[in-house]
Amino acid sequence: MTTPLSWLPLPASPGRAEDEPASGPDDxxxxxxxxxxxxxGRDAGEAAAGWVRELAGRQEDERHALALEHAAAGIERASHQEVIPGCDGQLAEELRYSLGADxxxxxTYTGTLPELAPGERxxxxxxxxxxxxxxxxxxGDLPRELTLLADELDAATTAGRAATTATGSAG
Structure with a gap:
Protein backbone atom coordinates (compact mmCIF):
# COMPACT_ATOMS: atom_id res chain seq x y z
CA MET A 1 0.00 0.00 0.00
CA THR A 2 1.24 3.46 -0.79
CA THR A 3 1.45 6.23 1.74
CA PRO A 4 -1.13 9.01 1.51
CA LEU A 5 -0.68 10.79 -1.77
CA SER A 6 2.67 9.15 -2.38
CA TRP A 7 2.23 9.78 -6.09
CA LEU A 8 2.64 13.52 -5.61
CA PRO A 9 6.14 14.69 -6.50
CA LEU A 10 8.42 15.47 -3.60
CA PRO A 11 9.61 19.02 -3.05
CA ALA A 12 12.88 19.90 -4.70
CA SER A 13 15.94 19.02 -2.68
CA PRO A 14 18.52 21.70 -1.81
CA GLY A 15 21.05 20.01 -4.11
CA ARG A 16 18.74 20.13 -7.14
CA ALA A 17 20.42 21.23 -10.33
CA GLU A 18 19.31 24.60 -11.70
CA ASP A 19 18.02 23.07 -14.95
CA GLU A 20 15.84 20.47 -13.19
CA PRO A 21 12.20 21.48 -12.98
CA ALA A 22 10.77 22.14 -9.53
CA SER A 23 8.40 19.47 -8.33
CA GLY A 24 4.76 19.98 -7.43
CA PRO A 25 3.20 20.13 -3.96
CA ASP A 26 3.53 17.41 -1.35
CA ASP A 27 1.11 16.30 1.39
CA GLY A 41 -11.21 10.51 -5.51
CA ARG A 42 -8.52 7.86 -5.26
CA ASP A 43 -10.75 5.50 -3.27
CA ALA A 44 -13.66 5.88 -5.71
CA GLY A 45 -11.31 5.30 -8.64
CA GLU A 46 -9.87 2.15 -7.09
CA ALA A 47 -13.35 0.74 -6.48
CA ALA A 48 -14.45 1.52 -10.04
CA ALA A 49 -11.28 0.02 -11.49
CA GLY A 50 -11.86 -3.13 -9.44
CA TRP A 51 -15.29 -3.58 -11.02
CA VAL A 52 -13.90 -2.98 -14.53
CA ARG A 53 -11.22 -5.60 -13.84
CA GLU A 54 -14.00 -8.04 -12.92
CA LEU A 55 -15.52 -7.35 -16.35
CA ALA A 56 -12.13 -7.94 -17.95
CA GLY A 57 -11.78 -11.26 -16.14
CA ARG A 58 -14.99 -12.52 -17.76
CA GLN A 59 -13.87 -11.95 -21.33
CA GLU A 60 -13.19 -15.00 -23.50
CA ASP A 61 -11.36 -12.87 -26.05
CA GLU A 62 -8.07 -11.77 -24.48
CA ARG A 63 -8.03 -8.63 -26.63
CA HIS A 64 -11.28 -7.43 -25.04
CA ALA A 65 -9.93 -8.32 -21.62
CA LEU A 66 -6.82 -6.26 -22.32
CA ALA A 67 -8.90 -3.25 -23.46
CA LEU A 68 -10.90 -3.40 -20.22
CA GLU A 69 -7.69 -3.79 -18.17
CA HIS A 70 -6.35 -0.64 -19.85
CA ALA A 71 -9.59 1.16 -18.97
CA ALA A 72 -9.27 0.03 -15.33
CA ALA A 73 -5.68 1.27 -15.15
CA GLY A 74 -6.78 4.53 -16.76
CA ILE A 75 -9.55 4.98 -14.19
CA GLU A 76 -7.07 4.53 -11.35
CA ARG A 77 -4.56 6.90 -12.87
CA ALA A 78 -7.09 9.59 -13.83
CA SER A 79 -8.71 9.57 -10.39
CA HIS A 80 -5.45 9.60 -8.49
CA GLN A 81 -2.14 10.33 -10.19
CA GLU A 82 -3.51 12.87 -12.65
CA VAL A 83 -5.32 14.98 -10.03
CA ILE A 84 -2.37 17.15 -9.03
CA PRO A 85 -3.08 20.60 -7.60
CA GLY A 86 -1.15 23.23 -9.49
CA CYS A 87 -1.11 21.31 -12.77
CA ASP A 88 -2.96 22.09 -15.99
CA GLY A 89 -5.85 19.68 -15.37
CA GLN A 90 -5.43 18.06 -18.78
CA LEU A 91 -5.85 14.33 -19.30
CA ALA A 92 -2.94 12.65 -21.08
CA GLU A 93 -3.77 11.44 -24.60
CA GLU A 94 -3.29 7.75 -23.81
CA LEU A 95 -5.75 8.11 -20.92
CA ARG A 96 -8.32 9.82 -23.15
CA TYR A 97 -8.04 6.85 -25.48
CA SER A 98 -8.30 4.16 -22.79
CA LEU A 99 -11.26 5.93 -21.11
CA GLY A 100 -13.14 6.73 -24.31
CA ALA A 101 -16.68 5.48 -24.84
CA ASP A 102 -15.33 3.00 -27.36
CA THR A 108 -10.36 -3.12 -32.61
CA TYR A 109 -10.73 -5.60 -35.46
CA THR A 110 -12.10 -8.47 -33.37
CA GLY A 111 -15.46 -8.55 -35.09
CA THR A 112 -17.11 -9.01 -31.70
CA LEU A 113 -18.10 -6.89 -28.73
CA PRO A 114 -16.93 -7.45 -25.16
CA GLU A 115 -19.17 -9.73 -23.15
CA LEU A 116 -21.17 -7.32 -21.02
CA ALA A 117 -24.44 -8.08 -19.29
CA PRO A 118 -27.57 -5.98 -19.68
CA GLY A 119 -27.20 -2.92 -17.49
CA GLU A 120 -23.38 -2.94 -17.44
CA ARG A 121 -22.73 -0.79 -20.51
CA GLY A 140 -11.71 24.97 -10.02
CA ASP A 141 -12.97 24.24 -6.52
CA LEU A 142 -11.05 20.99 -6.09
CA PRO A 143 -12.64 19.74 -2.86
CA ARG A 144 -16.22 20.37 -3.96
CA GLU A 145 -15.83 19.21 -7.57
CA LEU A 146 -13.69 16.16 -6.89
CA THR A 147 -15.95 15.00 -4.05
CA LEU A 148 -19.01 15.33 -6.31
CA LEU A 149 -17.33 13.37 -9.11
CA ALA A 150 -16.14 10.72 -6.63
CA ASP A 151 -19.69 10.35 -5.28
CA GLU A 152 -21.05 9.91 -8.81
CA LEU A 153 -18.23 7.49 -9.64
CA ASP A 154 -19.26 5.41 -6.63
CA ALA A 155 -22.91 5.51 -7.75
CA ALA A 156 -22.00 4.37 -11.27
CA THR A 157 -19.82 1.59 -9.86
CA THR A 158 -22.62 0.48 -7.56
CA ALA A 159 -25.05 0.40 -10.50
CA GLY A 160 -22.57 -1.62 -12.56
CA ARG A 161 -21.97 -4.10 -9.74
CA ALA A 162 -25.74 -4.43 -9.25
CA ALA A 163 -26.17 -5.28 -12.94
CA THR A 164 -23.31 -7.77 -12.73
CA THR A 165 -24.82 -9.38 -9.63
CA ALA A 166 -28.34 -9.50 -11.11
CA THR A 167 -27.08 -11.22 -14.22
CA GLY A 168 -24.94 -13.66 -12.23
CA SER A 169 -27.84 -14.73 -10.05
CA ALA A 170 -30.26 -14.97 -12.99
CA GLY A 171 -27.94 -17.09 -15.12
Missing part, protein backbone atom coordinates in the same frame (compact mmCIF):
# COMPACT_ATOMS: atom_id res chain seq x y z
CA UNK A 28 2.16 19.11 3.72
CA UNK A 29 1.35 21.78 1.11
CA UNK A 30 -2.30 20.72 0.88
CA UNK A 31 -4.98 21.78 3.30
CA UNK A 32 -6.93 18.99 5.04
CA UNK A 33 -10.05 19.54 2.91
CA UNK A 34 -8.08 19.17 -0.32
CA UNK A 35 -6.27 16.15 1.04
CA UNK A 36 -9.56 14.48 2.02
CA UNK A 37 -11.00 15.14 -1.45
CA UNK A 38 -7.92 13.67 -3.13
CA UNK A 39 -8.18 10.56 -1.00
CA UNK A 40 -11.89 10.33 -1.76
CA UNK A 103 -14.43 0.84 -24.34
CA UNK A 104 -17.89 -0.61 -25.08
CA UNK A 105 -16.70 -1.75 -28.49
CA UNK A 106 -13.70 -3.58 -27.11
CA UNK A 107 -10.53 -4.29 -29.00
CA UNK A 122 -24.06 2.52 -19.22
CA UNK A 123 -22.23 2.30 -15.85
CA UNK A 124 -19.05 1.35 -17.72
CA UNK A 125 -19.24 4.47 -19.87
CA UNK A 126 -20.14 6.53 -16.80
CA UNK A 127 -17.15 5.38 -14.73
CA UNK A 128 -14.80 6.09 -17.62
CA UNK A 129 -16.27 9.56 -18.26
CA UNK A 130 -16.30 10.50 -14.57
CA UNK A 131 -12.71 9.38 -14.08
CA UNK A 132 -11.67 11.31 -17.20
CA UNK A 133 -13.22 14.48 -15.74
CA UNK A 134 -11.39 14.27 -12.41
CA UNK A 135 -8.06 15.88 -13.39
CA UNK A 136 -9.85 19.08 -14.45
CA UNK A 137 -11.00 19.63 -10.84
CA UNK A 138 -7.61 21.15 -10.07
CA UNK A 139 -8.65 24.17 -12.13
Missing amino acids: QALDPVQLAALHR VLLGA LPLVAVCALAAAMPSCVL
Whole structure:
Protein backbone atom coordinates (compact mmCIF):
# COMPACT_ATOMS: atom_id res chain seq x y z
CA MET A 1 0.00 0.00 0.00
CA THR A 2 1.24 3.46 -0.79
CA THR A 3 1.45 6.23 1.74
CA PRO A 4 -1.13 9.01 1.51
CA LEU A 5 -0.68 10.79 -1.77
CA SER A 6 2.67 9.15 -2.38
CA TRP A 7 2.23 9.78 -6.09
CA LEU A 8 2.64 13.52 -5.61
CA PRO A 9 6.14 14.69 -6.50
CA LEU A 10 8.42 15.47 -3.60
CA PRO A 11 9.61 19.02 -3.05
CA ALA A 12 12.88 19.90 -4.70
CA SER A 13 15.94 19.02 -2.68
CA PRO A 14 18.52 21.70 -1.81
CA GLY A 15 21.05 20.01 -4.11
CA ARG A 16 18.74 20.13 -7.14
CA ALA A 17 20.42 21.23 -10.33
CA GLU A 18 19.31 24.60 -11.70
CA ASP A 19 18.02 23.07 -14.95
CA GLU A 20 15.84 20.47 -13.19
CA PRO A 21 12.20 21.48 -12.98
CA ALA A 22 10.77 22.14 -9.53
CA SER A 23 8.40 19.47 -8.33
CA GLY A 24 4.76 19.98 -7.43
CA PRO A 25 3.20 20.13 -3.96
CA ASP A 26 3.53 17.41 -1.35
CA ASP A 27 1.11 16.30 1.39
CA GLN A 28 2.16 19.11 3.72
CA ALA A 29 1.35 21.78 1.11
CA LEU A 30 -2.30 20.72 0.88
CA ASP A 31 -4.98 21.78 3.30
CA PRO A 32 -6.93 18.99 5.04
CA VAL A 33 -10.05 19.54 2.91
CA GLN A 34 -8.08 19.17 -0.32
CA LEU A 35 -6.27 16.15 1.04
CA ALA A 36 -9.56 14.48 2.02
CA ALA A 37 -11.00 15.14 -1.45
CA LEU A 38 -7.92 13.67 -3.13
CA HIS A 39 -8.18 10.56 -1.00
CA ARG A 40 -11.89 10.33 -1.76
CA GLY A 41 -11.21 10.51 -5.51
CA ARG A 42 -8.52 7.86 -5.26
CA ASP A 43 -10.75 5.50 -3.27
CA ALA A 44 -13.66 5.88 -5.71
CA GLY A 45 -11.31 5.30 -8.64
CA GLU A 46 -9.87 2.15 -7.09
CA ALA A 47 -13.35 0.74 -6.48
CA ALA A 48 -14.45 1.52 -10.04
CA ALA A 49 -11.28 0.02 -11.49
CA GLY A 50 -11.86 -3.13 -9.44
CA TRP A 51 -15.29 -3.58 -11.02
CA VAL A 52 -13.90 -2.98 -14.53
CA ARG A 53 -11.22 -5.60 -13.84
CA GLU A 54 -14.00 -8.04 -12.92
CA LEU A 55 -15.52 -7.35 -16.35
CA ALA A 56 -12.13 -7.94 -17.95
CA GLY A 57 -11.78 -11.26 -16.14
CA ARG A 58 -14.99 -12.52 -17.76
CA GLN A 59 -13.87 -11.95 -21.33
CA GLU A 60 -13.19 -15.00 -23.50
CA ASP A 61 -11.36 -12.87 -26.05
CA GLU A 62 -8.07 -11.77 -24.48
CA ARG A 63 -8.03 -8.63 -26.63
CA HIS A 64 -11.28 -7.43 -25.04
CA ALA A 65 -9.93 -8.32 -21.62
CA LEU A 66 -6.82 -6.26 -22.32
CA ALA A 67 -8.90 -3.25 -23.46
CA LEU A 68 -10.90 -3.40 -20.22
CA GLU A 69 -7.69 -3.79 -18.17
CA HIS A 70 -6.35 -0.64 -19.85
CA ALA A 71 -9.59 1.16 -18.97
CA ALA A 72 -9.27 0.03 -15.33
CA ALA A 73 -5.68 1.27 -15.15
CA GLY A 74 -6.78 4.53 -16.76
CA ILE A 75 -9.55 4.98 -14.19
CA GLU A 76 -7.07 4.53 -11.35
CA ARG A 77 -4.56 6.90 -12.87
CA ALA A 78 -7.09 9.59 -13.83
CA SER A 79 -8.71 9.57 -10.39
CA HIS A 80 -5.45 9.60 -8.49
CA GLN A 81 -2.14 10.33 -10.19
CA GLU A 82 -3.51 12.87 -12.65
CA VAL A 83 -5.32 14.98 -10.03
CA ILE A 84 -2.37 17.15 -9.03
CA PRO A 85 -3.08 20.60 -7.60
CA GLY A 86 -1.15 23.23 -9.49
CA CYS A 87 -1.11 21.31 -12.77
CA ASP A 88 -2.96 22.09 -15.99
CA GLY A 89 -5.85 19.68 -15.37
CA GLN A 90 -5.43 18.06 -18.78
CA LEU A 91 -5.85 14.33 -19.30
CA ALA A 92 -2.94 12.65 -21.08
CA GLU A 93 -3.77 11.44 -24.60
CA GLU A 94 -3.29 7.75 -23.81
CA LEU A 95 -5.75 8.11 -20.92
CA ARG A 96 -8.32 9.82 -23.15
CA TYR A 97 -8.04 6.85 -25.48
CA SER A 98 -8.30 4.16 -22.79
CA LEU A 99 -11.26 5.93 -21.11
CA GLY A 100 -13.14 6.73 -24.31
CA ALA A 101 -16.68 5.48 -24.84
CA ASP A 102 -15.33 3.00 -27.36
CA VAL A 103 -14.43 0.84 -24.34
CA LEU A 104 -17.89 -0.61 -25.08
CA LEU A 105 -16.70 -1.75 -28.49
CA GLY A 106 -13.70 -3.58 -27.11
CA ALA A 107 -10.53 -4.29 -29.00
CA THR A 108 -10.36 -3.12 -32.61
CA TYR A 109 -10.73 -5.60 -35.46
CA THR A 110 -12.10 -8.47 -33.37
CA GLY A 111 -15.46 -8.55 -35.09
CA THR A 112 -17.11 -9.01 -31.70
CA LEU A 113 -18.10 -6.89 -28.73
CA PRO A 114 -16.93 -7.45 -25.16
CA GLU A 115 -19.17 -9.73 -23.15
CA LEU A 116 -21.17 -7.32 -21.02
CA ALA A 117 -24.44 -8.08 -19.29
CA PRO A 118 -27.57 -5.98 -19.68
CA GLY A 119 -27.20 -2.92 -17.49
CA GLU A 120 -23.38 -2.94 -17.44
CA ARG A 121 -22.73 -0.79 -20.51
CA LEU A 122 -24.06 2.52 -19.22
CA PRO A 123 -22.23 2.30 -15.85
CA LEU A 124 -19.05 1.35 -17.72
CA VAL A 125 -19.24 4.47 -19.87
CA ALA A 126 -20.14 6.53 -16.80
CA VAL A 127 -17.15 5.38 -14.73
CA CYS A 128 -14.80 6.09 -17.62
CA ALA A 129 -16.27 9.56 -18.26
CA LEU A 130 -16.30 10.50 -14.57
CA ALA A 131 -12.71 9.38 -14.08
CA ALA A 132 -11.67 11.31 -17.20
CA ALA A 133 -13.22 14.48 -15.74
CA MET A 134 -11.39 14.27 -12.41
CA PRO A 135 -8.06 15.88 -13.39
CA SER A 136 -9.85 19.08 -14.45
CA CYS A 137 -11.00 19.63 -10.84
CA VAL A 138 -7.61 21.15 -10.07
CA LEU A 139 -8.65 24.17 -12.13
CA GLY A 140 -11.71 24.97 -10.02
CA ASP A 141 -12.97 24.24 -6.52
CA LEU A 142 -11.05 20.99 -6.09
CA PRO A 143 -12.64 19.74 -2.86
CA ARG A 144 -16.22 20.37 -3.96
CA GLU A 145 -15.83 19.21 -7.57
CA LEU A 146 -13.69 16.16 -6.89
CA THR A 147 -15.95 15.00 -4.05
CA LEU A 148 -19.01 15.33 -6.31
CA LEU A 149 -17.33 13.37 -9.11
CA ALA A 150 -16.14 10.72 -6.63
CA ASP A 151 -19.69 10.35 -5.28
CA GLU A 152 -21.05 9.91 -8.81
CA LEU A 153 -18.23 7.49 -9.64
CA ASP A 154 -19.26 5.41 -6.63
CA ALA A 155 -22.91 5.51 -7.75
CA ALA A 156 -22.00 4.37 -11.27
CA THR A 157 -19.82 1.59 -9.86
CA THR A 158 -22.62 0.48 -7.56
CA ALA A 159 -25.05 0.40 -10.50
CA GLY A 160 -22.57 -1.62 -12.56
CA ARG A 161 -21.97 -4.10 -9.74
CA ALA A 162 -25.74 -4.43 -9.25
CA ALA A 163 -26.17 -5.28 -12.94
CA THR A 164 -23.31 -7.77 -12.73
CA THR A 165 -24.82 -9.38 -9.63
CA ALA A 166 -28.34 -9.50 -11.11
CA THR A 167 -27.08 -11.22 -14.22
CA GLY A 168 -24.94 -13.66 -12.23
CA SER A 169 -27.84 -14.73 -10.05
CA ALA A 170 -30.26 -14.97 -12.99
CA GLY A 171 -27.94 -17.09 -15.12
